[in-house]
Amino acid sequence: RPPSRPRILLKAPTLAEMEEMNISEEEESP
């Protein structure tokens, strides 16, 4: 990767949002 090319910022959910995503996943796969 040419050092000149900047890295792509990955947007991150908050801890709370992550937990909700996690709960919904667990409900889908009991």
Add this chain to the structure above:
Amino acid sequence: HPVNIPRREKDFQGMLEYKKEDELKLVKNLILELKPRGVAVNLIPGLPAYILFMCLRHADYVNDDQKVRTLLTSTINSIKKILKKRGDDFETVSFWLANTCRFLHCLKQYSGDEAFMKHNTSRQNEHSLSNFDLAEYRQVISDLAIQIYQQLIKCMENILQPMIVSGMLEHETIQGVSGVKPTGLRKRTSSIADEGTYTLDSILRQLSAFHSTMCQHGTDPELIKQVVKQQFYIIGAVTLNNLLLRKDMCSWSKGMQIRYNVSQLEEWLRDKGLMTCGAKETLEPLIQAAQLLQVKKKTDEDAEAICSMCQALTTAQIVKVLNLYTPVNEFEERVSVAFIRTIQTRLRDRCESPQLLMDTKMIYPVTFPFNPSSLALETIQIPSSLNLGFLTRV
């Protein structure tokens, strides 16, 4: 069938390749089912964090943002899950605090951000993330580390709490008056103090157990200092609060016993090289209360000395100790009302909280100063005991 040419150490780039479908197995074996006392005991400190980061590096290396996201999310959620399940076990919480912080340091050290690369070798600089900027995920992991730290303090407090009053106030070692309680008070917990009575030694042994556990887990020295400072704050606050609520504790001899106990705690700090972590200063209110029990409390000069000595005590606390003070013998009188009025007059323009008791639930804000590691990722080998055979060193 390709000849399996053993790759020399320098050929590895410090990454771990895995298939997407193996991600759940990775977090299961490495996080959810890892026993801090079992397999983890003889791992190099922070190994789970390094392994997770080396997996992340590969996902970044192949420019797969989705793989990076899901690995970070399942790592964070798995750590939260294990702490929900075993959040009352000091070892588990300490282990995952140390590894969460190490993971956070790796994300900084290998972020490609100049500020975090000062101590890197050129080889380590080559291992910086190449495609993605994970600054926002670093913030989430830092928030997680704060939650784990607060849980660690709660864990530690639950273990220490039953020892404090007995060990710091009730159990007497100086006059040789043995304060052994009837065996009916034997504690059920498996923690260090299993005898009938908690003594100062029980507290010191428990502090040492906490300290060695955190060291063994590779917890950052700067973080250990903050934990110890918090432990000492709780010991001081609980001891002082009990002193302020119990007439039988406000005597000249109890003042002596407390000062002896405090000196032993300071000795422990010196022994662990923790004299500058701020822990000693948190005991200042208790130290001054003990001194107050031992100084003269009669003349105006005495009052002046008390007011200048007791800077860490509120007026309410000073007056309470003076009211509760029980003379040594029948020749010594109680503290006169007039004397207490003198003290109150001298201190009336102090601006302070009218509070009598210290807040035992107060937690100092925690910080995680950046602590880069000298460990070369390409040299890390994965013990088979971790059941991670599906990871391939790259």
